[in-house]
Amino acid sequence: xxxxxxxxxxxxxxxxxxxxxxxxxxxxxxxxxxxxxxxxxxxxxxxxxxxxxxxxxxxxxxxxxxxxxxxxxxxxxxxxxxxxxxxxxxxxxxxxxxxxxxxxxxxxxxxxxxxxxxxxxxxxxxxxxxxxxxxxxxxxxxxxxxxxxxxxxxxxxxxxxxxxxxxxxxxxxxxxxxxxxxxxxxxxxxxxxxxxxxxxxxxxxxxxxxxxxxxxxxxxxxxxxxxxxxxxxxxxxxxxxxxxxxxxxxxxxxxxxxxxxxxxxxxxxxxxxxxxxxxxxxxxxxxxxxxxxxxxxxxxxxxxxxxxxxxxxxxxxxxxxxxxxxxxxxxxxxxxx
Amino acid sequence: xxxxxxxxxxxxxxxxxxxxxxxxxxxxxxxxxxxxxxxxxxxxxxxxxxxxxxxxxxxxxxxxxxxxxxxxxxxxxxxxxxxxxxxxxxxxxxxxxxxxxxxxxxxxxxxxxxxxxxxxxxxxxxxxxxxxxxxxxxxxxxxxxxxxxxxxxxxxxxxxxxxxxxxxxxxxxxxxxxxxxxxxxxxxxxxxxxxxxxxxxxxxxxxxxxxxxxxxxxxxxxxxxxxxxxxxxxxxxxxxxxxxxxxxxxxxxxxxxxxxxxxxxxxxxxxxxxxxxxxxxxxxxxxxxx
Numbered sequence: 001x002x003x004x005x006x007x008x009x010x011x012x013x014x015x016x017x018x019x020x021x022x023x024x025x026x027x028x029x030x031x032x033x034x035x036x037x038x039x040x041x042x043x044x045x046x047x048x049x050x051x052x053x054x055x056x057x058x059x060x061x062x063x064x065x066x067x068x069x070x071x072x073x074x075x076x077x078x079x080x081x082x083x084x085x086x087x088x089x090x091x092x093x094x095x096x097x098x099x100x101x102x103x104x105x106x107x108x109x110x111x112x113x114x115x116x117x118x119x120x121x122x123x124x125x126x127x128x129x130x131x132x133x134x135x136x137x138x139x140x141x142x143x144x145x146x147x148x149x150x151x152x153x154x155x156x157x158x159x160x161x162x163x164x165x166x167x168x169x170x171x172x173x174x175x176x177x178x179x180x181x182x183x184x185x186x187x188x189x190x191x192x193x194x195x196x197x198x199x200x201x202x203x204x205x206x207x208x209x210x211x212x213x214x215x216x217x218x219x220x221x222x223x224x225x226x227x228x229x230x231x232x233x234x235x236x237x238x239x240x241x242x243x244x245x246x247x248x249x250x251x252x253x254x255x256x257x258x259x260x261x262x263x264x265x266x267x268x269x270x271x272x273x274x275x276x277x278x279x280x281x282x283x284x285x286x287x288x289x290x291x292x293x294x295x296x297x298x299x300x301x302x303x304x305x306x307x308x309x310x311x312x313x314x315x316x317x318x319x320x321x322x323x324x325x326x327x328x329x330x331x332x333x334x335x336x337x
Numbered sequence: 338x339x340x341x342x343x344x345x346x347x348x349x350x351x352x353x354x355x356x357x358x359x360x361x362x363x364x365x366x367x368x369x370x371x372x373x374x375x376x377x378x379x380x381x382x383x384x385x386x387x388x389x390x391x392x393x394x395x396x397x398x399x400x401x402x403x404x405x406x407x408x409x410x411x412x413x414x415x416x417x418x419x420x421x422x423x424x425x426x427x428x429x430x431x432x433x434x435x436x437x438x439x440x441x442x443x444x445x446x447x448x449x450x451x452x453x454x455x456x457x458x459x460x461x462x463x464x465x466x467x468x469x470x471x472x473x474x475x476x477x478x479x480x481x482x483x484x485x486x487x488x489x490x491x492x493x494x495x496x497x498x499x500x501x502x503x504x505x506x507x508x509x510x511x512x513x514x515x516x517x518x519x520x521x522x523x524x525x526x527x528x529x530x531x532x533x534x535x536x537x538x539x540x541x542x543x544x545x546x547x548x549x550x551x552x553x554x555x556x557x558x559x560x561x562x563x564x565x566x567x568x569x570x571x572x573x574x575x576x577x578x579x580x581x582x583x584x585x586x587x588x589x590x591x592x593x594x595x596x597x598x599x600x601x602x603x604x605x606x607x608x609x610x611x612x613x614x615x616x617x618x619x620x621x622x623x624x625x626x627x
């Protein structure tokens with residue numbers, strides 16, 4: 001049966017978190033379909049270094065492409081790898097990160113294979129589809145669910161006829177879970193020259209500067225996020241004070257960032273970071289759809305808002321009708337006991 | 338030596354300013370409530386093209402846009418800023434296209450223009466946010482691509498150097514022409530309209546925009562050929578109908594839902610000492626925090 005594939009993105013020999021998240025999702029999809037999960041890793045000097053970061057997520061077969069020109073990523077060689085591998089292996093599903101690389105590579109591969117690609121999916125499910133007009137029923141399609149139209153609607157996209165069914169997913173949307181540290185996956189070191197013509201190595205990367213992410217929002221078990229309702233940059237200090245006590249990270253809604261209360265890299269939402277903490281404390285956040293898209297998977301949601309009708313209250317487990325200035329100091333006080 | 342540049346531009350509904358009336362009671366999009374605008378990142382792309390035109394005399398900047406007749410507005414807007422002209426790609430057969438079918442249609446128009454050195458577009462359009470059309474057009478044309486471009490740093494001996502955004506950083510890359518570039522919103526904003534160009538081009542119309550009963554200034558269009566914008570149908574470019582519009586789209590929309598929050602059972606508290614004390618005690622007791 002045709003496998004589920006995940007393209008693993010690399011920074012040097014480090015596998016991107018988003019790829020591991022997709023491996024876990026891919027494993028579940030493969031289980032539902034009763035097929036194998038396969039992964040592709042392409043880079044330079046990666047053999048022996050990436051296997052342990054990939055196989056434990058339940059990968060049955062890992063295809064390694066190791067050659068000097070494959071890192072840093074450039075469009076053509078990586079496209080040729082996937083296009084030629086997929087022509088040979090005929091996967092039914094291919095997932096990749098909705099990162100700069102995934103959004104450069106995915107469309108190119110989908111165009112060459114004339115397969116459908118859905119960007120920035122927030123959920124992936126397996127289901128059937130009945131095309132009443134054509135009188136056809138499709139079983140076990142990939143439902144690619146994504147917000148569209150600026151986040152105002154949610155669309156379920158399918159690719160009834162074309163394979164692979166391709167989707168990109170942002171970092172943090174799915175959850176990475178090691179299935180078995182010693183999962184017995186097969187490793188195949190492929191002959192790169194058979195997949196990539198010499199003429200593909202035409203883009204030169206002459207300078208490259210990558211900084212480690214300055215914010216730890218994504219993996220934080222507790223997130224305290226502030227919105228426009230926090231009122232000022234000074235009031236944000238209250239969030240930091242509580243964060244220090246309960247070991248949380250501080251994030252923000254777009255409105256708070258636009259108002260100059262905090263830095264851009266703190267943005268939570270569809271166009272910022274997606275978080276899924278154990279506890280999410282929303283301070284003065286009304287809950288625009290775009291913001292909610294980036295935090296709705298949180299375990300427990302506490303909303304502190306002076307507006308009892310703030311939309312975010314509808315998904316909150318605890319609604320505190322009060323101001324940030326009033327409530328946060330009390331939370332600190334009673335946390336300390 | 339001048340360059341032949343095509344800028345891909347799209348007219349989009351302004352999804353950034355969605356008001357409460359943007360969705361109808363039936364859950365469909367109320368397009369009338371949303372103004373149609375020039376896709377923001379396509380304006381950044383246009384600026385990069387116009388800068389090359391400033392630098393290399395003899396360069397032409399041609400806009401290609403796909404849409405209904407009124408989408409010709411983005412061609413005029415581009416000409417007010419310095420573009421030389423453009424083509425409106427319009428045909429019922431193009432309707433209902435996903436990104437792949439859109440890219441196919443755009444690629445046929447670019448081939449029709451021919452011998453293009455650079456195709457520049459915005460990274461993504463705000464009504465879909467997919468960022469797929471640029472790379473797909475590149476693939477359809479068999480061209481190399483540089484996406485997420487912030488600035489074209491140099492162009493010498495057919496080698497283009499560009500600064501691009503990558504996750505967590507920046508990268509400077511060099512590639513030979515011809516190329517497809519997609520430009521980010523972090524690139525330089527587009528120059529404003531030029532009053533002289535507005536005067537010169539404000540009556541520009543695509544053939545389909547001209548009213549059936551004829552125009553008051555019909556003879557002006559005969560004298561000034563630049564007033565008639567380029568217009569391309571499926572037949573003009575011998576497009577393969579199987580790759581156009583709905584039938585050329587591998588992705589289908591199965592269903593669409595309005596986002597409605599599912600109301601949870603929530604505990605409502607006040608900001609009183611008593612309530613907050615109780616909450617913190619509860620959260621600590623069940624190990625939610627601490």
